[in-house]
Amino acid sequence: MKITYLGHAAFLVEEGDFKAIIDPFITGNPLAKTDVNSIKGLTHIFVSHGHGDHLGDTVELAKANDALVISNAEICGYLSGKGLKTHAMHIGGRHKFDFGTVKFTPALHGSGISTDEGTVDGGNPCGFVIEIGGKKLYHAGDTGLTMDMKLLEEENIDVALLPIGGNYTMDIDDAVRAVDFIKPKVTIPMHYDTFPVIKADPEEFKAKNKASETVILAVNESYEF
Ligand code: NI
Ligand code: MN
Numbered sequence: 001m002k003i004t005y006l007g008h009a010a011f012l013v014e015e016g017d018f019k020a021i022i023d024p025f026i027t028g029n030p031l032a033k034t035d036v037n038s039i040k041g042l043t044h045i046f047v048s049h050g051h052g053d054h055l056g057d058t059v060e061l062a063k064a065n066d067a068l069v070i071s072n073a074e075i076c077g078y079l080s081g082k083g084l085k086t087h088a089m090h091i092g093g094r095h096k097f098d099f100g101t102v103k104f105t106p107a108l109h110g111s112g113i114s115t116d117e118g119t120v121d122g123g124n125p126c127g128f129v130i131e132i133g134g135k136k137l138y139h140a141g142d143t144g145l146t147m148d149m150k151l152l153e154e155e156n157i158d159v160a161l162l163p164i165g166g167n168y169t170m171d172i173d174d175a176v177r178a179v180d181f182i183k184p185k186v187t188i189p190m191h192y193d194t195f196p197v198i199k200a201d202p203e204e205f206k207a208k209n210k211a212s213e214t215v216i217l218a219v220n221e222s223y224e225f
Pocket of ligand 2: 051053142
């Protein structure tokens with residue numbers, strides 16, 4: 001599995017013919033160095049919750065690539081109303097797709113969708129465990145530290161993508177505690193430095209995290225496992 005960090009909580013995930021983007025916040029993302037029109041061949045789009053910095057360019061990318069959106073039932077209902085192909089799941093649910101298996105995990109956060117007509121209910125925010133060919137990736141979404149993360153230890157996560165920026169999500173110290181709960185082989189920090197209020201030093205996280213290897217990805221850098 002190859003993952004590429006696009007800035008904030010956006011990652012490309014590639015394995016064979018499977019090419020997915022998680023939380024595709026490209027337009028308006030101060031960290032992004034990708035032209036949204038240059039993202040081709042997407043098969044799937046994962047959306048963890050309804051906030052604009054995660055829903056991002058989902059509608060445009062799904063239409064341009066004819067990609068299947070995987071999200072919670074409320075966000076899928078909203079997006080199918082815009083003509084997108086969706087597969088609705090929800091927290092605790094696991095489903096076997098042709099590319100592998102996806103499980104939805106809880107996140108402690110909000111999920112309202114801001115629209116011109118006001119805020120639309122985006123259901124409960126989620127994270128994902130994506131398993132392809134025996135390799136497991138966990139994208140936490142936006143979340144505070146939760147005891148539920150202890151349950152993820154039994155998932156034998158290879159790579160965990162965890163927010164460290166604070167203010168809206170876990171900060172560095174809580175992300176370190178989350179790694180102790182989850183016990184992934186590798187942790188990649190995300191959701192930091194995008195805006196002044198979530199400024200955080202990933203090297204500080206790396207120094208404090210004794211429970212897994214830490215890989216800090218620069219924007220557009222990839223990691224394979
Ligand atoms: Ni959020
Ligand atoms: Mn966010």
